[in-house]
Amino acid sequence: MMLIYSSPATWDALSQEERDQMERDHAELYRELVRSGEWVGGNPLADPSQSVGVRVRGGVPVTSDGPYAEVKEHLAGYDVVDCDSLQRALEIAARIPDAAVCGVEVRPIMEVTGMEM
Amino acid sequence: MAEPDDRDLEVLLRQLAPRVLGAVLRRSGDFDRTEDAVQEALLAASQQWPARGMPSNPHGWLVTVASRRLTDQWRSEAARRDREVNAAAMQPARAEAAADADSRPAADDTLSLLLLCCHPALSMASQVALTLRAVAGLTTAQIASAFLVPESTMTRRITRAKRSIQEAGARFGPPPDGDYADRLNAVLHTLYLIFNEGYTATGGEQLHRVELTSEAIRLTRQILRLLPEDGEIAGLLALMLLTEARRPARTTEDGALVPLAEQDRGRWDAALLGEGIDLITATLPRSRVGPYQLQAAIAAVHAEAGRAEDTDWPQIVALYRLLERRAPSPMVTLSHAVAVAMVDGPAAGLELIAPLENDDRMTAHHRLTAVRAHLLEMAGEYTEAKAAYRLAARQTTSRPERRYLSLRADQVSLPNSGGGGRTTPRTAG
Numbered sequence: 001m002m003l004i005y006s007s008p009a010t011w012d013a014l015s016q017e018e019r020d021q022m023e024r025d026h027a028e029l030y031r032e033l034v035r036s037g038e039w040v041g042g043n044p045l046a047d048p049s050q051s052v053g054v055r056v057r058g059g060v061p062v063t064s065d066g067p068y069a070e071v072k073e074h075l076a077g078y079d080v081v082d083c084d085s086l087q088r089a090l091e092i093a094a095r096i097p098d099a100a101v102c103g104v105e106v107r108p109i110m111e112v113t114g115m116e117m
Numbered sequence: 118m119a120e121p122d123d124r125d126l127e128v129l130l131r132q133l134a135p136r137v138l139g140a141v142l143r144r145s146g147d148f149d150r151t152e153d154a155v156q157e158a159l160l161a162a163s164q165q166w167p168a169r170g171m172p173s174n175p176h177g178w179l180v181t182v183a184s185r186r187l188t189d190q191w192r193s194e195a196a197r198r199d200r201e202v203n204a205a206a207m208q209p210a211r212a213e214a215a216a217d218a219d220s221r222p223a224a225d226d227t228l229s230l231l232l233l234c235c236h237p238a239l240s241m242a243s244q245v246a247l248t249l250r251a252v253a254g255l256t257t258a259q260i261a262s263a264f265l266v267p268e269s270t271m272t273r274r275i276t277r278a279k280r281s282i283q284e285a286g287a288r289f290g291p292p293p294d295g296d297y298a299d300r301l302n303a304v305l306h307t308l309y310l311i312f313n314e315g316y317t318a319t320g321g322e323q324l325h326r327v328e329l330t331s332e333a334i335r336l337t338r339q340i341l342r343l344l345p346e347d348g349e350i351a352g353l354l355a356l357m358l359l360t361e362a363r364r365p366a367r368t369t370e371d372g373a374l375v376p377l378a379e380q381d382r383g384r385w386d387a388a389l390l391g392e393g394i395d396l397i398t399a400t401l402p403r404s405r406v407g408p409y410q411l412q413a414a415i416a417a418v419h420a421e422a423g424r425a426e427d428t429d430w431p432q433i434v435a436l437y438r439l440l441e442r443r444a445p446s447p448m449v450t451l452s453h454a455v456a457v458a459m460v461d462g463p464a465a466g467l468e469l470i471a472p473l474e475n476d477d478r479m480t481a482h483h484r485l486t487a488v489r490a491h492l493l494e495m496a497g498e499y500t501e502a503k504a505a506y507r508l509a510a511r512q513t514t515s516r517p518e519r520r521y522l523s524l525r526a527d528q529v530s531l532p533n534s535g536g537g538g539r540t541t542p543r544t545a546g
Binding site: 034035036037038039040041082084108109110111112113114115116117 | 240241242243264265266267269270271272273274275276277314317318367368374375376377380487491513514515516517518519521
């Protein structure tokens with residue numbers, strides 16, 4: 001999974017033209033991954049100000065919506081790919097435009113299979 | 118004939134799939150479109166036969182329907198493209214093939230198809246996917262669900278695989294002599310991967326993966342029937358049978374992993390074990406020994422021990438030593454180390470895995486950490502063992518393995534765990 005990070009500081013520093021270019025680059029990468037059969041899923045995420053926290057304490061769910069303290073970086077989206085190697089995953093991550101602006105974290109998804117030891 | 122039930126029909130269609138594909142392909146020479154046409158024919162059969170009854174010649178019915186679909190497709194494409202060029206391109210292949218149409222044995226087609234699907238131009242994932250579709254006759258949806266990816270992803274992968282075959286100029290038929298051994302090895306490796314993908318499933322939501330092991334065994338049986346003198350095919354089949362035999366004992370009902378040493382051996386499948394042991398016993402003396410045979414031999418030694426403590430560890434060590442010479446890999450070294458620890462003590466095992474700590478392939482690998490944890494536990498180094506189990510639990514990307522390793526970590530600290538007294542392996546097989 002490619003966890004795509006953003007931050008108000010980096011985002012606000014971009015011109016509209018640069019933001020549009022990032023969209024186009026990401027769309028192009030998406031098309032490539034669909035063609036290669038490596039694409040599994042992914043979505044951009046709304047701004048963290050739109051999120052609601054849920055905690056269950058003593059069996060009682062408590063929700064909390066913002067305002068959250070502004071964090072430096074937040075999760076802005078994710079892509080899930082199915083590829084042959086970590087090397088290939090890192091290549092794809094480097095192609096995500098946000099990698100050049102803020103950062104992308106690559107993390108394996110847990111499998112439900114396993115070997116007895 | 119009576120209406121077949123769904124399951125029987127599916128089995129029959131899968132058996133027929135490569136024969137039908139081979140028969141039509143010999144005439145068409147166009148793998149990509151022919152494979153699509155055969156899938157459509159199989160789908161039509163699965164819909165029509167239960168309602169209208171089975172045709173008297175199912176194979177002929179499928180060949181006819183697939184050929185018709187193919188012709189329809191050519192026709193509509195020819196209308197769009199240059200009709201002359203297209204027709205000319207098709208003609209020689211058809212004429213040449215017409216002479217020997219349907220005369221060759223069906224199994225021959227299965228092997229030719231396997232060799233084509235495991236073409237080196239394809240990635241491993243593509244080889245696996247294409248083999249399951251074109252040779253095993255699974256639908257794209259079934260393959261996608263077995264590999265837990267969306268159907269659209271699998272469709273793309275298969276489409277791309279077929280295109281790669283075309284671009285590489287690979288043809289249906291025997292590969293060049295010089296390539297044959299490598300290509301056959303690739304086929305065995307693909308079958309081995311298909312088997313493993315099915316075997317590592319741990320139950321519940323993953324039940325459909327079980328079919329992958331039976332498909333892998335079925336295909337391996339078929340090529341062994343064709344090439345009975347090949348010791349490695351026999352070794353691979355024996356390895357699959359001996360491993361599959363342990364399936365009922367390898368997980369609990371809730372999907373938790375049970376280590377080899379703690380498995381209820383009464384639940385091992387005796388028929389599969391018997392067949393696997395007979396096969397590897399008959400194969401070893403008469404053929405050049407290879408990695409699959411050695412792994413099968415190791416599995417057979419485990420299978421022959423009625424209780425874990427009866428295991429012939431010196432014999433297993435000897436086999437791992439051969440395997441390390443014949444096909445060295447970090448994973449082999451790890452298993453070798455566990456066996457050595459059973460014979461010469463944990464220090465000898467730790468010594469064997471020490472070089473792996475600096476091996477790039479193994480840095481932060483949970484299996485190395487798990488084996489180190491086990492050997493440390495054997496050595497009575499409980500604090501270090503516990504830390505290593507915890508680390509391994511964090512390193513694995515498998516949920517059942519993480520559960521198992523976390524449990525092991527918890528148990529090391531139990532005052533009465535008797536960790537030092539344990540003589541059974543935690544990592545073997």
